Amino acid sequence: MQMRLQRAEGSEPCGLFCTLIRWHRIVYAVLLIGMTLFPWGISSSPTAFAQGGSVNLLQNPGFETGNLSPWARWTLNPNDPGIVTIESSHIHSGTRNARIQPEGKEVVIYQTVSVIPGQKHFLSAWVSTNGMTAYLRWWSNATGVPQVCGQTNLIWPTYAYLSCELTVPAGTTSFNVQLSGNAAAGKWAVTDDWSLTKWNGIQNSGFETGSLSPWARWTLNPNDPGIVDVEDCCANHTPGGMWDAYIQPEGPEVVIYQTVSLTPGQKYFLSAWVSTNGMTAYLRWWSNATGVPQVCDQSSTVWPAYDYLSCELTVPAGTTNFNVQLSGTAPSGKWAVTDDWFLAVASPATTSRYMQTTDATTLYNLGCSRGTAGQSGVIVLDFGDPGKNPAYGAWHPSTSTFATVTQIREAAKSFLSGYWNCSPIGANITLAIGTTNAGSLSLTDLSNHGQAWAQMVNEVDTWLGTTNKRSKEAVVGASDMQLDWNSAENTRAWADGYDSVNNRPYYNFGSCEGCPYSGNPNSAPNNNWAKDDVWYVSWGVQSAWPLPEIYNTSGKNADQWYRMSLYSYSDHGLRMSFRGVLTQWDACQGQSCAGIDNTPGAGWGQLYSWLNFDSRTAQYLSWSTDISWYD
Numbered sequence: 001m002q003m004r005l006q007r008a009e010g011s012e013p014c015g016l017f018c019t020l021i022r023w024h025r026i027v028y029a030v031l032l033i034g035m036t037l038f039p040w041g042i043s044s045s046p047t048a049f050a051q052g053g054s055v056n057l058l059q060n061p062g063f064e065t066g067n068l069s070p071w072a073r074w075t076l077n078p079n080d081p082g083i084v085t086i087e088s089s090h091i092h093s094g095t096r097n098a099r100i101q102p103e104g105k106e107v108v109i110y111q112t113v114s115v116i117p118g119q120k121h122f123l124s125a126w127v128s129t130n131g132m133t134a135y136l137r138w139w140s141n142a143t144g145v146p147q148v149c150g151q152t153n154l155i156w157p158t159y160a161y162l163s164c165e166l167t168v169p170a171g172t173t174s175f176n177v178q179l180s181g182n183a184a185a186g187k188w189a190v191t192d193d194w195s196l197t198k199w200n201g202i203q204n205s206g207f208e209t210g211s212l213s214p215w216a217r218w219t220l221n222p223n224d225p226g227i228v229d230v231e232d233c234c235a236n237h238t239p240g241g242m243w244d245a246y247i248q249p250e251g252p253e254v255v256i257y258q259t260v261s262l263t264p265g266q267k268y269f270l271s272a273w274v275s276t277n278g279m280t281a282y283l284r285w286w287s288n289a290t291g292v293p294q295v296c297d298q299s300s301t302v303w304p305a306y307d308y309l310s311c312e313l314t315v316p317a318g319t320t321n322f323n324v325q326l327s328g329t330a331p332s333g334k335w336a337v338t339d340d341w342f343l344a345v346a347s348p349a350t351t352s353r354y355m356q357t358t359d360a361t362t363l364y365n366l367g368c369s370r371g372t373a374g375q376s377g378v379i380v381l382d383f384g385d386p387g388k389n390p391a392y393g394a395w396h397p398s399t400s401t402f403a404t405v406t407q408i409r410e411a412a413k414s415f416l417s418g419y420w421n422c423s424p425i426g427a428n429i430t431l432a433i434g435t436t437n438a439g440s441l442s443l444t445d446l447s448n449h450g451q452a453w454a455q456m457v458n459e460v461d462t463w464l465g466t467t468n469k470r471s472k473e474a475v476v477g478a479s480d481m482q483l484d485w486n487s488a489e490n491t492r493a494w495a496d497g498y499d500s501v502n503n504r505p506y507y508n509f510g511s512c513e514g515c516p517y518s519g520n521p522n523s524a525p526n527n528n529w530a531k532d533d534v535w536y537v538s539w540g541v542q543s544a545w546p547l548p549e550i551y552n553t554s555g556k557n558a559d560q561w562y563r564m565s566l567y568s569y570s571d572h573g574l575r576m577s578f579r580g581v582l583t584q585w586d587a588c589q590g591q592s593c594a595g596i597d598n599t600p601g602a603g604w605g606q607l608y609s610w611l612n613f614d615s616r617t618a619q620y621l622s623w624s625t626d627i628s629w630y631d
Helices: 360-372 405-422 443-466 488-501 531-540 556-572 600-612
Strands: 004-008 020-027 072-075 083-087 097-101 107-112 120-129 134-140 147-152 160-167 175-181 189-198 216-219 227-231 244-248 254-259 267-276 281-287 294-299 307-314 322-328 336-344 349-354 377-382 385-388 392-395 402-404 429-436 473-480 506-508 544-546 580-583 623-628
Touching: 083 107, 097 107, 097 175, 120 134, 120 147, 120 175, 134 160, 175 189, 216 227, 227 254, 244 254, 244 322, 267 281, 267 294, 267 322, 267 600, 281 307, 307 600, 322 336, 336 600, 349 360, 349 600, 360 405, 377 405, 377 473, 377 580, 377 623, 385 429, 385 443, 392 405, 392 443, 402 405, 405 429, 405 443, 405 473, 429 443, 443 473, 443 488, 443 506, 473 488, 488 531, 531 544, 531 556, 556 600, 580 600, 600 623
Parallel strands: 349 377, 349 623, 377 429, 429 473, 473 506, 506 544, 580 623
Antiparallel strands: 004 020, 072 107, 083 097, 097 189, 107 175, 120 160, 120 189, 134 147, 134 175, 147 160, 216 254, 227 244, 244 336, 254 322, 267 307, 267 336, 281 294, 281 322, 294 307, 385 392, 392 402
16 A cells, blocks of 8 residues: 555645645555444445546445445444544535544544455545544454554634555455544544446456456357467466467457447447467457447557557447457457456546636636536646736747736635636535746746745635635645656746745646657657756656646657656656646647647547556556637
8 A cells, every 4th residue: 555645735626636735755554443343244346437447345435325234333442432433514516424422532424335356446525524533444354453544633714635556455355444433522524426437347467367358259250269368477468467369360350359348328438458470369349239349559560669549439329238348350379468458437627728818707717617517526727928018927839928926916815716616516626726847947036936836826825715715625836847848947046936935836737848758758858958857847846746648649748757657666666647648639730730639538548548558657646638629
């Protein structure tokens, strides 16, 4: 289980995803709290997909049934006074939440869930208190000791987002997730919106069980000679893994496939890694509603190079049987190997905007449109290149007009007011007020501009607090940092300036031109940047978080940022963690963007799957946003 020391930012919205600020990038040890082994059984899991990933294995995760079941209460002694109840007075979303009240003795709310030993999961919950410390935990009978995921003593009405990744211990036959606390009479903690997901909707996705199941072989005629099997000799793709699968047609078509349960009408992202010895292999999906396999992507890349195949798909209406496949037809001796499959629902995308005005009415209406649409997540408003005229501000893209930081501050307030007044209960946003690293400001002016930008963001954050909007709105700075647009020295100066006075983080929603990727793992970043410069302005600076552009439809951008996260792990001791992805599909409509017009789902899926085939960079990816010029 991996965990970072985290605290909720003071102005985070109490919505599905909140920004977390780090304290010194510390990974700290899991706290172990002794507990009697609980005789809790296994329950069946539901089939609904959770937002931003795979199936939510928890039932009644937001307590909206109004009943505790299938959650339950535990105390060390049955007569201990601790209270576990459902209420409607401290909700995070919806109309219900749960509350634990220890009354001097430890009390636990828990749910038992069916999981598979060895599988990696992501656990999260929203928690608030009236001053006690509450612990998000998980428990397996294989260890008998609850494992702490996160903790908070954040005061209501502010909710903290607690989360962690976990791997179910070998030998587990009983597993549960918990919120626990031990505090004096009158102290309580409230919780809402739980999620426990497998990071991948495909089982045995990397064939590391050493067996084919639940994958299977298909040929048109049962006696066709095509071979489907797993191997550990020579062609594994997963770092640290051993196994892969292969198909060997021997003439007629042969298929390896896995049947999965998906929701008709829902959009998914599918990907797999494939290599061959010269044949053409096809990544496909099949639904009984159409009866015809649909080709996702194809490759004839020759081993030892692997090709990353992917596509978005929408499950046809009427589907009751669905599978994913790798197929091929080739002469005797030809084969294809495959590894690291991925299938998930992409995080719903928001719509960001290149801004050409700070007009209050325009910004209010823009925020209102996002709120009316119920968009939740991060929204970037890119006000343009940094400038000084004579106050600091930004040059709007394509219009050559200038806006001061004061004008941009008021524009952001108008946008947030529009969103606040038009959005439904439960919707929430983090507004990223954006500039770029382009332009010709001096080193000193760039440092000062970074300070001015941070101070402007601080002022918007203060305004959110005084107007009581923090329950669903937050604000951060942002910069489109592109290596070709300016030097590393100048970009670092802006980042250091911002970091010197900020109360809120900034997001780098830029690119990594020239950075290493699988086709050229030794490539050097463009414009005399070093990998450490990219790391520094994206993650090394304490206020920095990456929200990178994942434009390239081949997955190259996702590959580059995966390698930056791996560089962070290997050279700085901690992976780079991402807020989400930014795509430009909408901005590309009617433009010449061939090959760099990823849809939001494809961009999210590419980075998510790249990060999670490697345990050193594995993480949950919260947000997806697509930038546009116009609505």
